[in-house]
Amino acid sequence: MKEVDYKQLLEQKGLKKTKVRMTLIRHFVHLDHAQSYSDLQAALVKELDKSTLYRNLTSFEQAGIIHRINDHSGVAKYAFGESPIEGDDHAHFVCECCETVYCMETPAPGEFNVPEGFKTNKVQTIIRGICADC
Amino acid sequence: MKEVDYKQLLEQKGLKKTKVRMTLIRHFVHLDHAQSYSDLQAALVKELDKSTLYRNLTSFEQAGIIHRINDHSGVAKYAFGESPIEGDDHAHFVCECCETVYCMETPAPGEFNVPEGFKTNKVQTIIRGICADC
DNA sequence: TTGTAAATGCAACTCGGTTGCATTTATATT
DNA sequence: AATATAAATGCAACCGAGTTGCATTTACAA
Structure with missing residues (x-):
């Protein structure tokens, strides 16, 4: 750009x-x-x-x-950038070593069985681990 | 108790x-x-x-x-209480109406395909929606 | 009962984030 | 190019969450 x-x-x-x-x-x-x-x-x-x-x-x-x-x-x-997956949320990867946060293209999973009466709108996900630089 | x-x-x-x-x-x-x-x-x-x-x-x-x-x-x-799913993280449900946070028994999904060199340790999940009271 | 380490209360602080207001600046209009 | 105007900036003051140092109090074991 x-x-x-x-x-x-x-x-x-x-x-x-x-x-x-x-x-x-x-x-x-x-x-x-x-x-x-x-x-x-x-x-x-x-x-x-x-x-x-x-x-x-x-x-x-x-x-x-x-x-x-x-x-x-x-x-x-x-x-x-906007949330890559338009409208929906994408996952974020947090490195436990250097604390850097990366955006992942991986979409959040669709299905979570919540109790009776609860209605799911969207799912936000944080993945913790070690990044490629560490 | x-x-x-x-x-x-x-x-x-x-x-x-x-x-x-x-x-x-x-x-x-x-x-x-x-x-x-x-x-x-x-x-x-x-x-x-x-x-x-x-x-x-x-x-x-x-x-x-x-x-x-x-x-x-x-x-x-x-x-x-401790994280219900011992050691691992359970999902949390946030009501978009009353902002109340509930613990869900639902375990986080296992598989997320992260890029080469990235290592996943654990996944933390927030589910947004409407709770049974709203 | 008393000694001691841990828990409490208080004040002062840090840090992320917000707000009100006066000043400056980008841009559309002439 | 000059200017009017709304938006952007900078500053100071503020808020709320969370932390820290320290003197005092309290739980509990000897």
């Missing part, structure tokens, strides 16, 4: 092309794993305001440019 | 029988769904110190009296 495309991506989603947003997109695009707020702060050392960052993460998420991941670490992480 | 048993449960786990702990156990036992810190604070109006509460939640968890649940709400919740 080229610089020009980032601009188009923003325009297409009705978001203004600002310095902060371009920096953010550029950063997300070339990463294969999810980033938390503090990861982002550390990586983008340039003056980057906390609330500006959070507000942009939110609007990017709403625009489908990134998606929010909840591994079970207590802090939200974000990765480039 | 009777009062006397609570005491035995604590002794057996090497935990001293204190007022706070008895109150906590008593509270957890007769609940069918998970409690967050603020749920507990609200329910146990009696003077209950924040750090004491957290420290007890931690030791109860280590002792296997309760287990910690991470639905994707951002706050940890706790429910009575």
